[in-house]
Amino acid sequence: MRPLAPLLPLAYAAVAALVVSAARGSQLEGPTTYAGISTTAFAVDLAAGLALLVAASAAIRVPTTAAAGRLAVAAGVVWFAQDWEGWSGGPTLVRALGAAAVPLLIVSPALLVANAVRSQWLRMAVGTGTAAIIFTAIVRALVRDPLLDPYCWRDCVSRSLVVHAEPSLVRALDRVWLGTTAALGIVGLFGGCEAVIRGRAAFRRLRAPILVPAALACGATAGYAVALLRRPLEQPRSAEYSALFFTRASAFAAVGAGLLLVVTRGQRQRAAVSRLTEQLGEVPNALAHAFGDPSVQVAYWLSASGRFVDDEGRNIDVPAPTTERAVTPIIRSGKPVAVVMHDASLTGSLDRELGSAARLAIENEQLRAEVRAQIDSLRRSRMRITERGDAERRRLERDLHDGAQQRLLALSFDLRLARTAAENDGDERLVKTLSTAIGEAQTALEELRELAHGIYPAVLTEAGLATALTTLADTAPLPVELTVTHERFDAPVEAALYVVVREATDDAVLRGATWTSVSVAGRVTLKVEDDGVQRSRPLIHVADRIGALGGATEFGPRSLRAEVPCA
Amino acid sequence: MRVIVADDVMLTREGIVRLLREAAIDVVAQAGDANELLRYVGLTHPDAAIIDIRMPPTHTDEGLVAAHQIRSEYPSVSVLVLSQYVEPSYALRLLEEHPERVGYLLKERVYDVASLVDALRRVTDGETVVDPTIVSRLVGRSRRDDPLSPLTAREREVLELIAEGLSNNAIAKRLYVTERTVEAHSKQIFQKLGLQTSPDSHRRVLAVLTYLRAPAVAKPNDVR
Numbered sequence: 001m002r003p004l005a006p007l008l009p010l011a012y013a014a015v016a017a018l019v020v021s022a023a024r025g026s027q028l029e030g031p032t033t034y035a036g037i038s039t040t041a042f043a044v045d046l047a048a049g050l051a052l053l054v055a056a057s058a059a060i061r062v063p064t065t066a067a068a069g070r071l072a073v074a075a076g077v078v079w080f081a082q083d084w085e086g087w088s089g090g091p092t093l094v095r096a097l098g099a100a101a102v103p104l105l106i107v108s109p110a111l112l113v114a115n116a117v118r119s120q121w122l123r124m125a126v127g128t129g130t131a132a133i134i135f136t137a138i139v140r141a142l143v144r145d146p147l148l149d150p151y152c153w154r155d156c157v158s159r160s161l162v163v164h165a166e167p168s169l170v171r172a173l174d175r176v177w178l179g180t181t182a183a184l185g186i187v188g189l190f191g192g193c194e195a196v197i198r199g200r201a202a203f204r205r206l207r208a209p210i211l212v213p214a215a216l217a218c219g220a221t222a223g224y225a226v227a228l229l230r231r232p233l234e235q236p237r238s239a240e241y242s243a244l245f246f247t248r249a250s251a252f253a254a255v256g257a258g259l260l261l262v263v264t265r266g267q268r269q270r271a272a273v274s275r276l277t278e279q280l281g282e283v284p285n286a287l288a289h290a291f292g293d294p295s296v297q298v299a300y301w302l303s304a305s306g307r308f309v310d311d312e313g314r315n316i317d318v319p320a321p322t323t324e325r326a327v328t329p330i331i332r333s334g335k336p337v338a339v340v341m342h343d344a345s346l347t348g349s350l351d352r353e354l355g356s357a358a359r360l361a362i363e364n365e366q367l368r369a370e371v372r373a374q375i376d377s378l379r380r381s382r383m384r385i386t387e388r389g390d391a392e393r394r395r396l397e398r399d400l401h402d403g404a405q406q407r408l409l410a411l412s413f414d415l416r417l418a419r420t421a422a423e424n425d426g427d428e429r430l431v432k433t434l435s436t437a438i439g440e441a442q443t444a445l446e447e448l449r450e451l452a453h454g455i456y457p458a459v460l461t462e463a464g465l466a467t468a469l470t471t472l473a474d475t476a477p478l479p480v481e482l483t484v485t486h487e488r489f490d491a492p493v494e495a496a497l498y499v500v501v502r503e504a505t506d507d508a509v510l511r512g513a514t515w516t517s518v519s520v521a522g523r524v525t526l527k528v529e530d531d532g533v534q535r536s537r538p539l540i541h542v543a544d545r546i547g548a549l550g551g552a553t554e555f556g557p558r559s560l561r562a563e564v565p566c567a
Numbered sequence: 568m569r570v571i572v573a574d575d576v577m578l579t580r581e582g583i584v585r586l587l588r589e590a591a592i593d594v595v596a597q598a599g600d601a602n603e604l605l606r607y608v609g610l611t612h613p614d615a616a617i618i619d620i621r622m623p624p625t626h627t628d629e630g631l632v633a634a635h636q637i638r639s640e641y642p643s644v645s646v647l648v649l650s651q652y653v654e655p656s657y658a659l660r661l662l663e664e665h666p667e668r669v670g671y672l673l674k675e676r677v678y679d680v681a682s683l684v685d686a687l688r689r690v691t692d693g694e695t696v697v698d699p700t701i702v703s704r705l706v707g708r709s710r711r712d713d714p715l716s717p718l719t720a721r722e723r724e725v726l727e728l729i730a731e732g733l734s735n736n737a738i739a740k741r742l743y744v745t746e747r748t749v750e751a752h753s754k755q756i757f758q759k760l761g762l763q764t765s766p767d768s769h770r771r772v773l774a775v776l777t778y779l780r781a782p783a784v785a786k787p788n789d790v791r
Contacts, residue, residue, distance in 0.1 A: 398626060401651055405674075406576050413582045413678045445675045449651060459654050462627040467656040470780065474655065474704050479711040515711045 013053035016080040023087035033086035048249040051256025052076035075108035086154035100141035109217035113188040117195040129184040178225040185222025203345035213254035220248040300366040313372025397456040412441035483519040504528040529559040573598040574619035601633040620650040638665035645690035666769035670696030695732035695769040702730040705779040725752040
């Protein structure tokens with residue numbers, strides 16, 4: 001049954017086309033179908049029905065458009081029912097069934113509109129109207145005898161399904177049918193147009209090709225019903241009725257064309273989505289492109305750390321779905337790998353459109369994101385460790401100044417007082433001893449100061465890298481030429497660059513250099529050169545310090561170059 | 568002489584006060600932080616303030632900032648900044664705006680009462696005092712093309728004393744020569760280094776210090 005289903009509309013279309021031709025040819029005493037009034041009308045009549053049925057046969061194959069396809073089949077069948085009814089000389093049963101089906105014209109376009117627009121009241125209105133029309137059509141078929149119908153034109157001499165002729169009831173039923181059709185048609189027209197006008201871009205792109213023609217078909221059918229209410233005797237050649245026919249036929253043909261457009265676009269989308277495997281790293285772009293929704297975002301799930309990250313491995317918040325933004329989980333092998341955040345109008349289609357290839361691509365991307373997230377977290381932890389180390393050194397430096405140094409100062413002060421006292425007492429030996437002690441204390445103070453400065457130069461925080469490097473150059477055992485920007489950088493960057501220059505200078509001394517030159521340029525590139533013997537291996541500590549900031553270091557035989565990304 | 572002492576470490580502060588009192592210097596107030604110091608300076612208008620460079624809250628350069636403020640608001644009050652850092656940039660910062668009546672001394676120098684009193688006397692006389700350790704570090708720095716190489720040993724000695732803030736008269740006494748000899752040396756030095764001679768001795772200090780410090784650092788806008 002399933003593989004044959006798409007062929008049925010085509011088979012029906014072929015039969016219907018033959019019937020339309022036959023019905024047209026048999027009209028000897030005035031037209032009994034619109035196809036009979038002119039060649040143009042014949043072609044338009046045929047085109048409308050065929051467009052619906054051909055599009056339907058394609059749409060039924062695809063899950064996302066199957067529902068619309070089935071409605072298009074119904075629309076095509078009912079459209080051609082008008083010709084079947086008017087087939088003079090055709091089988092009586094066929095003509096009778098055709099006559100019975102004609103009142104259902106409004107049903108398919110109204111349901112197409114109601115299905116596309118997610119509005120509760122519209123659906124209820126269309127559902128109620130449809131039920132009323134189907135009920136009316138059945139009763140009408142059972143009580144209508146065309147011979148007794150004063151307004152008949154298609155089937156006046158035909159037998160019908162009539163069980164018990166009730167001409168006055170038929171008139172009443174006609175009014176119900178036509179009134180309901182007019183009401184449904186107007187609801188469909190305005191409901192559809194409003195949804196298209198007020199919908200968001202993605203919704204419009206997705207639904208408009210069906211929604212707009214379906215709304216127009218509703219409007220045209222409503223117009224037809226109003227005309228029949230006002231002038232029950234339908235005259236196909238009259239200006240009013242033939243114009244209404246062409247309008248209706250064009251609108252129904254457009255529904256078919258719109259459906260066909262949606263189906264072929266869906267095929268292109270699927271093709272694009274399945275190409276995802278070849279576009280690793282571009283999953284969000286590819287999805288955005290395939291679905292025509294530039295706001296598509298993909299968040300990958302890291303089950304190990306229980307969080308979502310983007311394709312760069314950065315943390316990302318997945319918001320709760322709203323009426324405008326939907327969140328579709330992507331499941332592979334029963335496990336969630338990602339969620340796609342997208343325009344709510346795509347809901348449903350996205351999950352179905354993603355084939356296994358696309359899911360594989362997304363899973364691959366998730367693995368990449370996981371690795372990136374790990375690298376990112378390692379880099380952060382490395383940075384925290386160095387920053388912690390710097391803070392610790394800074395604290396140590398302060399403690400030395402505020403603690404040990406103050407005590408030594410106090411000691412040296414007391415020693416001086418004691419020496420003055422000894423001098424006054426004339427105790428030469430004691431004066432001598434105390435003088436030695438004062439000298440020792442002085443040396444200890446100097447050493448302590450150098451130690452504290454070596455641990456962390458206070459001037460670095462207070463006055464910046466340029467000043468700190470100048471002081472470093474003041475005390476360096478070899479000439480250090482500085483070209484340093486006075487720009488200030490973040491404390492971790494300044495600390496790292498200071499340490500790197502110190503290490504590089506010490507290294508230059510070890511390699512017997514007679515000078516070294518240092519340049520620090522804005523945002524932020526460091527170069528150090530010297531004239532020592534060639535370096536045999538890179539300075540690991542330097543590479544580590546720069547690496548902790550996410551920077552890169554290059555070592556030449558007598559030079560090094562470091563770049564730090566500066567926030 | 569009336570003096571205020573500002574240092575947040577009580578041990579040190581009281582040590583200094585005791586020394587000054589023994590040297591018959593009148594300590595009119597003691598302050599534990601920069602705000603206190605500024606208040607007492609406003610109240611007592613002393614001849615000089617001895618200020619520790621590290622004071623609360625950040626313990627970095629609060630003393631330096633207070634010194635600047637005192638020099639701009641009370642021009643008659645001299646300041647002597649005590650520092651544990653051999654850091655020429657701090658000394659230069661102190662001198663840049665108000666080169667007269669200021670001094671930058673290393674903290675351990677304080678306990679040599681003669682040096683302390685000498686420095687106090689010099690700043691209150693309107694001179695400038697720069698700690699010899701800082702000057703010798705600047706003069707002794709390794710240079711690729713040493714601009715000081717044309718100087719004779721004697722001229723170098725004079726240059727250092729100029730950088731320490733000594734007047735020609737004081738240099739002459741220190742080196743046991745006449746003031747005219749010192750003037751001749753000084754003229755030679757300035758000529759050899761390509762510096763403008765200034766009759767103003769504290770401008771002279773600043774010029775020499777900036778010269779000694781400068782060649783190693785690029786100008787602020789020299790960014791490649």
